[in-house]
Amino acid sequence: xxxxxxxxxxxxxxxxxxxxxxxxxxxxxxxxxxxxxxxxxxxxxxxxxxxxxxxxxxxxxxxxxxxxxxxxxxxxxxxxxxxxxxxxxxxxxxxxxxxxxxxxxxxxxxxxxxxxxxxxxxxxxxxxxxxxxxxxxxxxxxxxxxxxxxxxxxxxxxxxxxxxxxxxxxxxxxxxxxxxxxxxxxxxxxxxxxxxxxxxxxxxxxxxxxxxxxxxxxxxxxxx
Numbered sequence: 001x002x003x004x005x006x007x008x009x010x011x012x013x014x015x016x017x018x019x020x021x022x023x024x025x026x027x028x029x030x031x032x033x034x035x036x037x038x039x040x041x042x043x044x045x046x047x048x049x050x051x052x053x054x055x056x057x058x059x060x061x062x063x064x065x066x067x068x069x070x071x072x073x074x075x076x077x078x079x080x081x082x083x084x085x086x087x088x089x090x091x092x093x094x095x096x097x098x099x100x101x102x103x104x105x106x107x108x109x110x111x112x113x114x115x116x117x118x119x120x121x122x123x124x125x126x127x128x129x130x131x132x133x134x135x136x137x138x139x140x141x142x143x144x145x146x147x148x149x150x151x152x153x154x155x156x157x158x159x160x161x162x163x164x165x166x167x168x169x170x171x172x173x174x175x176x177x178x179x180x181x182x183x184x185x186x187x188x189x190x191x192x193x194x195x196x197x198x199x200x201x202x203x204x205x206x207x208x209x210x211x212x213x214x215x216x217x218x219x220x221x222x223x224x
Contacts, residue, residue: 003177020166024097030116037088126158
């Protein structure tokens with residue numbers, strides 16, 4: 001996936017945007033995010049529907065009425081959704097959706113676009129660094145599965161306006177994104193730091209029978 005999926009020209013052409021998530025920037029857009037959070041919580045609640053059915057069945061077995069058990073479970077489910085919704089909504093409204101740089105080619109200012117508002121412009125000198133953290137999980141010897149990569153971006157400013165890592169879509173090549181950011185921010189003297197952490201994927205345990213999954217050998221074989 002090309003780097004311009006994350007670092008791209010703004011809608012009006014006057015900014016270059018470092019995009020973490022779509023949407024945001026105004027109260028109407030924030031309202032959509034709040035409603036979307038409610039939908040997420042409802043979907044998560046529905047995923048636990050089998051657990052609720054089991055609880056109702058157990059309650060009926062121990063003597064509760066079916067209607068009473070369903071009512072109690074329903075009230076608890078609705079209460080949990082309504083309790084968690086405000087916390088999720090506030091997090092969505094405060095979250096940084098993208099960082100805008102202006103002018104688009106040689107920025108002198110930047111600002112953070114959040115779920116329901118846009119922060120004031122800051123001088124580019126307030127930007128301490130942009131940090132790319134790449135985690136690579138490499139296959140163990142004989143593992144047919146490919147390596148798995150994940151990438152996060154942290155925008156560090158003098159005032160700590162954000163400073164938390166943001167995930168980017170899978171497939172973004174860290175080297176290409178770093179080059180694009182350096183091309184944009186290099187003239188302003190802003191460093192773009194790339195850190196890569198590698199680890200080998202843990203080999204699955206050998207079953208008690210001695211044969212590994214899909215196996216080609218026995219852990220207990222002694223050659224005779």
